[in-house]
Structure formats: C-alpha cells, structure tokens
Amino acid sequence: MKNKNKTAFITGATSGIGEATAKLFASNGINLILCGRRKEKLEVLQKELSDKTEVYILSFDIKNKKAVFEAVESLPKEFSEIDILINNAGNAHGLEPINEGDTDDWDAMIDINVKGLLYVSKAIAPKMVEKKSGHIINIGSTAAKEVYPNGGVYCATKHAVDALNQAMRIDLHKHGIRVGAVHPGLVETEFSKVRFKGDESRADNVYKGFDPLTPEDIADVVHFVVTRPYYVNITDLVIVPNAQATATILTKE
Numbered sequence: 439m440k441n442k443n444k445t446a447f448i449t450g451a452t453s454g455i456g457e458a459t460a461k462l463f464a465s466n467g468i469n470l471i472l473c474g475r476r477k478e479k480l481e482v483l484q485k486e487l488s489d490k491t492e493v494y495i496l497s498f499d500i501k502n503k504k505a506v507f508e509a510v511e512s513l514p515k516e517f518s519e520i521d522i523l524i525n526n527a528g529n530a531h532g533l534e535p536i537n538e539g540d541t542d543d544w545d546a547m548i549d550i551n552v553k554g555l556l557y558v559s560k561a562i563a564p565k566m567v568e569k570k571s572g573h574i575i576n577i578g579s580t581a582a583k584e585v586y587p588n589g590g591v592y593c594a595t596k597h598a599v600d601a602l603n604q605a606m607r608i609d610l611h612k613h614g615i616r617v618g619a620v621h622p623g624l625v626e627t628e629f630s631k632v633r634f635k636g637d638e639s640r641a642d643n644v645y646k647g648f649d650p651l652t653p654e655d656i657a658d659v660v661h662f663v664v665t666r667p668y669y670v671n672i673t674d675l676v677i678v679p680n681a682q683a684t685a686t687i688l689t690k691e
C-alpha cells in the first residue's frame with residue numbers, strides 16, 4: 439500500500455449499508471478490506487473502487503469460525519493493520535411468532551448476527567490492542583432497542599449486538615480503542631428480501647407508502663462517526679426514517 443491512509447475492514451460489504459459505506463469510505467481515501475460471501479460481487483466492487491483507494495477483498499462466510507480466522511490471517515502485510523472494523527454483516531430470516539418460528543432461521547440469525555460478529559471481532563481486536571488504537575463500529579438495529587411481534591429471535595440477536603457493543607467498549611477503552619454502535623430503523627436494502635426468502639412483493643411492501651432510509655443515509659453517519667478526532671467516541675446512535683416513531687409505529691400514506 440502506497441498511501442498512509444486508514445484501513446477499514448467491512449463485513450457484509452456486497453450490498454446495502456456495507457456496500458454504501460465502502461463506496462463513501464473509498465471516496466474519502468480510506469483503504470478497504472471488503473468481506474462477503476459473494477466473490478463476484480466483491481470483485482466488481484473492487485474494480486469499481488480501485489481508482490479511488492486501495493481495495494483488498496476477502497470472500498468467506500462469517501458463520502464459519504475457521505474461515506473467519508484464516509481469512510484475517512491471510513491478509514497481506516500492507517492490509518494487516520486494521521484501523522476501523524465495521525461489523526455490518528447481519529440478516530433477518532423469517533417473521534413468525536415464537537411458537538411457529540423455524541429453528542433453522544433462528545440458527546442462521548444467531549450464527550451470523552451474534553457468533554459471526556464475535557468471531558470477526560476476536561480475529562481483529564487483539565491486533566488493535568497491540569497497537570493501542572482502533573475503532574469498532576457495530577451495526578445494530580432498532581431491533582436492538584425494542585422487541586416487536588414475530589421478530590423475537592432477530593430482536594434477541596440485535597439486543598445481543600447492543601450488549602456486545604457496550605461490553606467491547608468496557609473491555610477495550612483502556613487500550614485506546616473506540617467502540618460504538620449505529621442502529622438503523624427501516625432502510626431499503628436486500629434485508630426484507632432475505633427475511634421473506636425472496637418473496638419480492640412482500641419485501642417491497644415493507645418500504646411502500648413512506649420514505650425509508652437509504653443505505654447511503656447510514657453510510658454518512660458511519661463516516662461521520664469514524665472521522666471524529668481520536669478523543670471523541672460516539673457510543674450509540676439510533677437512526678429512523680421520519681415516518682417511523684418506533685419499531686412498530688410507522689405512518690404510511
């Protein structure tokens with residue numbers, strides 16, 4: 439790497455908030471390590487952003503503990519100093535009452551949203567501790583702050599992200615590492631398509647009749663957070679579209 443700019447490691451970089459954050463960071467000269475399962479999408483993004491910044495891609499599934507540690511270990515020297523970790527990868531699977539939920543959906547959400555976030559953090563935080571600097575942003579959700587009908591397990595995983603965000607800050611602040619969370623409400627991404635297993639009309643309906651947030655709105659906030667002076671730590675932000683008062687109160691036209 440030729441420049442001395444910061445390097446950010448972004449999980450779930452192939453779409454939505456992760457992709458928008460990658461693009462904004464690239465425009466601002468932040469070097470990127472982009473992670474996701476879809477190698478072809480990562481390659482397209484790498485090609486698109488390479489004229490703006492240095493981009494390295496890592497294709498792995500954060501559910502796979504071994505793959506996470508191997509991927510981080512495999513980073514070339516120029517990309518091995520990570521300044522910013524964006525724990526963005528996360529999904530919802532299904533929207534069912536607890537008595538009807540699919541246990542495979544529960545496993546997937548717990549494995550990705552909680553265990554995957556922990557594996558990535560464990561792979562990277564020790565390096566930050568060693569150099570006594572770093573910034574970890576955990577992407578939570580309004581579901582980290584409230585529980586809503588039929589979203590029990592998703593909400594539980596995001597409450598866990600909220601708890602881990604606090605725990606990481608408690609444990610890492612003495613090493614000079616900043617930790618904070620950004621909690622988005624309704625953002626129009628692939629989120630609902632994944633939740634409803636490809637049922638596009640059900641997914642589209644979630645964002646109809648009001649102006650949802652865009653991934654770029656959240657990327658802006660993340661960029662603001664990571665560009666504060668080193669002595670400023672923004673610990674917790676909740677961002678919703680103006681039409682949304684709470685997880686369950688939404689005014690549609």
Ligand code: 8X3
Nearest residue numbers: 579580581622623624
């Ligand atoms: C995404 C927001 O309201 O679908 O985390 O849970 S919501």
